Amino acid sequence: MDAGVIPISNTQLALSVILVLITGVISAALRLELLKPLLWGTVRTYLQLTLIGYALTYIFNINNLILIIVIISLMCLVASRTAVRGSPRAGRYSMLLGFFSLWTSTFLVGTIVMVLIISPEPWYSARIAIPIFGMILGNSMNGIALSLERLFSEVKSKISEIEALLSFGASPWESVRDCVKEALRAGMTPTINSLMVVGLVSLPGMMTGQILAGADPQQASRPLPVVVMLMIAAAVAIGCLMLVLLYYKKLFTKEDAIAHYV
Amino acid sequence: MPEFFKFDQIEYHMGAAGRTVKVSSDLEEGSILVIKGPSGAGKTTLLRILARLLECDKGQVFLQGQNWLSFTPQLWRSKINYLAQKPAVFNGTVLDNLKKPFALKIKKDMFNLDEAIDGLRELSLNENLIHQDARTLSGGETARITLLRPILFKPNILLLDEPFASLDDNSARSVMEFLKRWLENETGRGIVMVTHNDIYKDISGIKIQELELSEPGVN
Incomplete structure (x- = not known):
């Protein structure tokens, strides 16, 4: 079942952060004040999805x-x-x-x-x-x-x-x-x-x-x-x-x- | 025979300052109660309280001896009809605007076109106006059309907030004559009016009472 899943390495994950940084730099240059929410959103996305991965494994196993x-x-x-x-x-x-x-x-x-x-x-x-x-x-x-x-x-x-x-x-x-x-x-x-x-x-x-x-x-x-x-x-x-x-x-x-x- | 319309010890606060206004008065059938006072005295607030659009701290209002709380707010407002200083104009023609209150459950389909056309004539408006887009009317025309709307609705009491504000002296006089005829045409009618315009003093035979709202606790 896992055969088709596209593997993403940590390096690739780090590369995707660059996309956010580009937007952040533009925002900072134009003073749109989006940099902080963007960074905070990025951190939250990473943390929440990582944690939910563990939580879901646990919840799926208990299945109550x-x-x-x-x-x-x-x-x-x-x-x-x-x-x-x-x-x-x-x-x-x-x-x-x-x-x-x-x-x-x-x-x-x-x-x-x-x-x-x-x-x-x-x-x-x-x-x-x-x-x-x-x-x-x-x-x-x-x-x-x-x-x-x-x-x-x-x-x-x-x-x-x-x-x-x-x-x-x-x-x-x-x-x-x-x-x-x-x-x-x-x-x-x-x-x-x-x-x-x-x-x-x-x-x-x-x-x-x-x-x-x-x-x-x-x-x-x-x-x-x-x-x-x-x-x-x-x-x-x-x-x-x-x-x-x-x-x-x-x-x-x-x-x-x-x-x-x- | 109970009094026609009476408000007793109405008490309310004005703005953040919290000044208390206390007021009592009554109105005889077929007459006009003119409320006067400097701006910020609470004249509009009083009208809105009488229409139950605002709540007051204390006091009661009676229509033909019946306490206001014995009516539903809807029935009360259909009898004690408040017209704002800048009345709402709805999308559509003048006719749509005049018909609007008759789409409501309380007086559904009781609109009478002949009365509306008579009303336009009496207010010296051209009857062809009825098919015009209401948003294209002049200030004076809008004021008269929005006054005609509650008139057609036939309340017992009209609460009018500065009805002459956008009218010149001639139009104001003809509106005043129109209101006088409205009062005389049928029993069970009265008007409470906030105005700075003394035009009513020129109309003979009209029954006027005055009420001055000024400093706290005077009335």
């Missing part, structure tokens, strides 16, 4: 359902923190709602994929569950971040229209329906775009992995990558929908007026 659920919940926690970072105005609520939406949509879609579609033995096999859930989470996280950000900016820019509707007796939902629609569209657009151009512009991450590992492209392109693409689309849609629908009410006071922090 409870442990897998705990690990994936932790992944959701990190993802939701990242997703709501762009919308500081909503405070703790956004974090909580972000976590809840991500967790629910990820587990709903991921479990369906594991139990009904891939059905490995056992159905929760860590070797398959962790990468699958990871792919779902990574995409949902970005979708949710975009939706939330757009919801805030739409409501802020349309505040006088929203208040006008409220003063005619609109319910909160009636007054922000257009903003909610825009927010969902913003969150879903990258996923819909990637459904449209998959294979033409980019290959799904897991297909790339299989091909680099030596698999035949014809086998690698079907049917698992199709399942993965669709499951990602479903999870992003459910996640964004849940978050935005739970969230829009937080923009209002209990008197159904716009809250002061909007």
